[in-house]
Amino acid sequence: xxxxxxxxxxxxxxxxxxxxxxxxxxxxxxxxxxxxxxxxxxxxxxxxxxxxxxxxxxxxxxxxxxxxxxxxxxxxxxxxxxxxxxxxxxxxxxxxxxxxxxxxxxxxxxxxxxxxxxxxxxxxxxxxxxxxxxxxxxxxxxxxxxxxxxxxxxxxxxxxxxxxxxxxxxxxxxxxxxxxxxxxxxxxxxxxxxxxxxxxxxxxxxxxxxxxxxxxxxxxxxx
Numbered sequence: 001x002x003x004x005x006x007x008x009x010x011x012x013x014x015x016x017x018x019x020x021x022x023x024x025x026x027x028x029x030x031x032x033x034x035x036x037x038x039x040x041x042x043x044x045x046x047x048x049x050x051x052x053x054x055x056x057x058x059x060x061x062x063x064x065x066x067x068x069x070x071x072x073x074x075x076x077x078x079x080x081x082x083x084x085x086x087x088x089x090x091x092x093x094x095x096x097x098x099x100x101x102x103x104x105x106x107x108x109x110x111x112x113x114x115x116x117x118x119x120x121x122x123x124x125x126x127x128x129x130x131x132x133x134x135x136x137x138x139x140x141x142x143x144x145x146x147x148x149x150x151x152x153x154x155x156x157x158x159x160x161x162x163x164x165x166x167x168x169x170x171x172x173x174x175x176x177x178x179x180x181x182x183x184x185x186x187x188x189x190x191x192x193x194x195x196x197x198x199x200x201x202x203x204x205x206x207x208x209x210x211x212x213x214x215x216x217x218x219x220x221x222x223x
Contacts, residue, residue, distance in 0.1 A: 026141045027133045029081055035133040037078040040210035044074045046123045051116055065190055071210070072194055073099060073155070074120065078209040079201070080151040081144065087204045089154070095197050096155040100162025105186060113163050117156045124148070 027035075036043075048067050073095060079088040096117075103113035133140055201208045 026139045032144050033078045033081040037209045044071050050119045075209045091200050093158045096158040097162030100159035101166040104163045104166035110163050121152045
């Protein structure tokens with residue numbers, strides 16, 4: 001009679017730990033952040049083109065710094081997904097408020113500045129579906145997606161706050177948004193503030209995410 005108890009147990013072809021890693025490991029926050037940074041040129045390119053298509057191409061003034069501003073805003077996203085997000089978030093909030101205030105100077109209504117930031121959200125969603133992190137081989141944690149979504153929500157909220165504040169003070173002072181300060185003065189002030197934001201990011205992170213890709217990321221091809 002066959003002695004079943006004496007037979008060694010059948011072993012799986014691979015250690016169970018490898019199976020667990022293969023089926024349960026998710027994209028890490030660092031991998032998600034790196035993925036986002038590598039795709040900043042495509043992200044900004046799509047965002048900038050979508051906004052440009054909404055306005056007169058011959059417009060000047062503050063719109064001349066729009067590409068630079070969008071590039072800087074998008075550079076926050078990898079940092080907001082990484083380990084320094086708690087330090088970066090206050091700068092993100094102030095920069096979003098600045099974007100809203102500048103939108104008022106550009107003559108945009110409150111709803112229009114919100115729409116511009118929603119374009120960024122849509123561009124990120126498209127990238128996630130078209131070119132997912134690690135080629136889609138690993139699952140993306142819902143926590144990381146929600147964290148990114150909250151960061152974008154925060155940007156929308158504070159851009160609206162910045163726009164409202166700019167309109168309130170212009171009405172309170174009785175000067176009107178389009179007239180004061182003059183465009184040249186406003187452009188110089190905005191450049192100074194954007195430089196200040198980049199300096200803060202360098203102080204926190206040691207660099208500005210995406211900086212290595214060049215000064216005009218928005219001109220990159222989507223691929």
